[in-house]
Amino acid sequence: MERNPIPQFKPPHRNSPQRILIVRLSAIGDVILGVPVLCALRRAFPKAEIGWIVQGPGSQLLRGHPDLNTLITIPKLSFRTPSKFLEASSLARAFHPDLTIDLQGLMKSSLLAYLSGAKVRLGFASGEYDGREGSYWLNNRLVTPTSRHMVHRGLELLQPLGVVDSAIEYRLAEQETDSLMAKRVVEENFSGGPFAMINVGAGWPSKLWPNDRYAAVAKHLWNRWQFPSLVMWGGETEKRRALEIQSLAPEACKLAPSTSLTELRSLLRLASLFVGSDTGPMHLSVAVDTPTVALIGPMPIERVGPLGPRHRAIQNERLTKQQKSERKTNLSPILSIEVPMVCEACDSILGELSPSLLTRPTR
Known part of the structure; x- marks a missing residue:
C-alpha cells in the first residue's frame, strides 16, 4: 500500500464521505478511462482520503497521481486462488473505506468492494457492458447511466453523491527520470524535431491492424508532412511487428526502445501525433493530450473512442449483437x-495545428 502526500484544500462539504476506495483492477486502458472519476472526486471532496485498488501494470500510471492518497496494488485475481482474494480483501479493509466506487462492474470487483467493509458501495445496474456477473447483488447503490462513453458513464456513478461534474481531467504525474529518457530518445532519433508515434500492439487479435498498412501511413506522414514515426512496441511479438513496419518504410520509421509505461507516457507527451488501435497506449495518448488517430475495431466507437476536438476516431464496420461473443477474434x-x-x-x-505546434513542443 503506497501513500501520496496531498496538499491542503478548503474544508470538505458537509456530510461528505471521508474515505473513498475506487475499485478498477484492469486493464490498462480501462484504468486510464477511470482516472477522470478520481479527479472529479478530488474536486468534490477535497479533504477526503481517496484510495484505488488495482492489479497489474496499470498501477504504474496511478503512482504519484496528485489526487490519490493511497494506491493498493494487488496480484491478478482468480476465483481459483481464494488466498489471493483474502489477501486483497485484507488490504481493502485496512484502508477502512466508508464508500467504494466499483468502476469495473464485475463479480471480482464488487466482491472486493463488499469485503472492504464499506457501508455504501456504488456500482452499475445490470447492463450490456457494465454491472455484469451479478455485481449488482453486492453493490448497494446502483446507477443506470444514460451516457455511452466509458468516461461519462464512470462520472455518472458519482451522481448519488450529489456530484454532477462533466469536466474530464487526467492529471497524470510525470517523473523526471522518465522525462529525461524521453527527451534523450527524441534528440537521438529526430534531433528534437516533430514526430509521430505508431503503436502496433493490442490485447485482442481483433484490434490488430496489418503491418503493411501502418507502414503505408508512416510513408504518408513522411512524404506529406516530413514527419518521421517512432514505432512503439511491448514484448517480443510486438517488437517483431514493429521491425517489419520499419523494414517496409525505413526512411519514415525508427524503432522505439523498450519502455516502461511511465516512460511511454513521457514519450507520448512529446509526440505531435499518435496512430494506433483501441488499446492502452491510445487511451494514454489521449490522457496526455497528444493528438490521436484511433482505429476502432470491435468495440462501439461511442464507448471507447477518444474524446475531444484534437482527436479522430475511425470505425468503418461494427459487430452485430449476435457477433458480440466474437469481439476478441x-x-x-x-x-x-x-x-x-x-x-x-x-x-x-x-x-x-499551427506551424509552431508542428515543431517539437517543450512539455
Whole structure:
C-alpha cells in the first residue's frame, strides 16, 4: 500500500464521505478511462482520503497521481486462488473505506468492494457492458447511466453523491527520470524535431491492424508532412511487428526502445501525433493530450473512442449483437479500416495545428 502526500484544500462539504476506495483492477486502458472519476472526486471532496485498488501494470500510471492518497496494488485475481482474494480483501479493509466506487462492474470487483467493509458501495445496474456477473447483488447503490462513453458513464456513478461534474481531467504525474529518457530518445532519433508515434500492439487479435498498412501511413506522414514515426512496441511479438513496419518504410520509421509505461507516457507527451488501435497506449495518448488517430475495431466507437476536438476516431464496420461473443477474434471491423481513411484523419489533425505546434513542443 503506497501513500501520496496531498496538499491542503478548503474544508470538505458537509456530510461528505471521508474515505473513498475506487475499485478498477484492469486493464490498462480501462484504468486510464477511470482516472477522470478520481479527479472529479478530488474536486468534490477535497479533504477526503481517496484510495484505488488495482492489479497489474496499470498501477504504474496511478503512482504519484496528485489526487490519490493511497494506491493498493494487488496480484491478478482468480476465483481459483481464494488466498489471493483474502489477501486483497485484507488490504481493502485496512484502508477502512466508508464508500467504494466499483468502476469495473464485475463479480471480482464488487466482491472486493463488499469485503472492504464499506457501508455504501456504488456500482452499475445490470447492463450490456457494465454491472455484469451479478455485481449488482453486492453493490448497494446502483446507477443506470444514460451516457455511452466509458468516461461519462464512470462520472455518472458519482451522481448519488450529489456530484454532477462533466469536466474530464487526467492529471497524470510525470517523473523526471522518465522525462529525461524521453527527451534523450527524441534528440537521438529526430534531433528534437516533430514526430509521430505508431503503436502496433493490442490485447485482442481483433484490434490488430496489418503491418503493411501502418507502414503505408508512416510513408504518408513522411512524404506529406516530413514527419518521421517512432514505432512503439511491448514484448517480443510486438517488437517483431514493429521491425517489419520499419523494414517496409525505413526512411519514415525508427524503432522505439523498450519502455516502461511511465516512460511511454513521457514519450507520448512529446509526440505531435499518435496512430494506433483501441488499446492502452491510445487511451494514454489521449490522457496526455497528444493528438490521436484511433482505429476502432470491435468495440462501439461511442464507448471507447477518444474524446475531444484534437482527436479522430475511425470505425468503418461494427459487430452485430449476435457477433458480440466474437469481439476478441473477429477481424472484420479492424480490417475494414483502409489506409486512406487513416491518412485523411492524420491530415485533418495536422492541418489544424499551427506551424509552431508542428515543431517539437517543450512539455
